Amino acid sequence: MIPIDYHLHTRYSEDGDDTLEAMCQRAIQLGIPEVGFSEHWDVGPYEINPRFFKPELWYAELERLRDLFAGQLVIRAGIEIAEPHLYPQETAEILRRASFDYVIGSVHFVGRNFMFDRDYFKCHSADEVYAGYFAEMEQLVRTTELDIVAHFDLPARTGIPIFGYDPLRYEAQIRSILKTCIERGLALDVNVSGLRKPAHNIMPDPIILEWYIELGGERFTLGSDAHRVPELGLNLEKAIEAIQSLGIDHVMQFKQRQAYHLPLE
Numbered sequence: 024m025i026p027i028d029y030h031l032h033t034r035y036s037e038d039g040d041d042t043l044e045a046m047c048q049r050a051i052q053l054g055i056p057e058v059g060f061s062e063h064w065d066v067g068p069y070e071i072n073p074r075f076f077k078p079e080l081w082y083a084e085l086e087r088l089r090d091l092f093a094g095q096l097v098i099r100a101g102i103e104i105a106e107p108h109l110y111p112q113e114t115a116e117i118l119r120r121a122s123f124d125y126v127i128g129s130v131h132f133v134g135r136n137f138m139f140d141r142d143y144f145k146c147h148s149a150d151e152v153y154a155g156y157f158a159e160m161e162q163l164v165r166t167t168e169l170d171i172v173a174h175f176d177l178p179a180r181t182g183i184p185i186f187g188y189d190p191l192r193y194e195a196q197i198r199s200i201l202k203t204c205i206e207r208g209l210a211l212d213v214n215v216s217g218l219r220k221p222a223h224n225i226m227p228d229p230i231i232l233e234w235y236i237e238l239g240g241e242r243f244t245l246g247s248d249a250h251r252v253p254e255l256g257l258n259l260e261k262a263i264e265a266i267q268s269l270g271i272d273h274v275m276q277f278k279q280r281q282a283y284h285l286p287l288e
């Protein structure tokens with residue numbers, strides 16, 4: 024059983040295709056009892072469509088669906104904020120505009136470089152890309168009030184087919200980020216979007232999951248990072264296998280920014 028899918032995008036995200044209602048129907052069809060929508064809040068200077076998300080309209084629709092699907096589906100209100108450490112005012116603003124159950128922090132941009140831009144990867148070394156990204160992640164987890172860290176090693180999804188990925192080269196940097204996550208109670212988004220891509224990876228890489236647990240971490244959420252109906256819940260059983268094989272018997276549930284254990288069956 025897949026207990027949650029906490030990383031979902033709809034038409035309220037610039038790159039999402041489907042409605043909240045269609046995504047909810049899919050979750051019910053799949054027997055996933057709880058979902059969380061985490062639309063993009065992107066405000067940086069290099070975003071193509073900054074401030075696309077309209078939280079008031081979204082939240083009203085979410086409330087309608089909570090009533091419509093009461094008893095069938097629990098619907099959480101999340102938000103995925105890109106580089107929130109760089110935009111504290113816009114981050115505070117969005118958190119005032121709706122009642123969120125959890126906040127996911129992401130690094131999509133390092134400076135002007137977009138972590139999905141293949142041209143950036145092709146004209147830089149693996150070390151420049153990965154070490155640069157992890158340096159930005161360190162700032163994110165140190166300085167922002169978050170609940171969940173999204174797709175921990177995101178550049179791997181684009182980088183693996185281009186120049187590979189060896190997390191061991193960045194072990195010291197990664198362990199430092201993980202320690203901060205643990206000190207601050209941040210959960211890791213076990214994100215399976217890479218399994219739909221040529222990289223065919225889970226984020227974080229299993230070795231990073233292992234380091235986090237070894238350092239004392241035990242907070243995980245599950246994320247398909249679906250941007251359309253057929254992607255919802257897809258491959259999440261592999262995320263569950265990855266953490267269960269490391270001795271983890273629960274995932275985290277978030278309500279009104281409080282974390283609870285949800286046992287894995």
Ligand SMILES: [Zn+2]
Pocket residue numbers: 103129131173174
């Ligand atoms: Zn993201």
Ligand SMILES: [Zn+2]
Pocket residue numbers: 030032103248
């Ligand atoms: Zn996302």
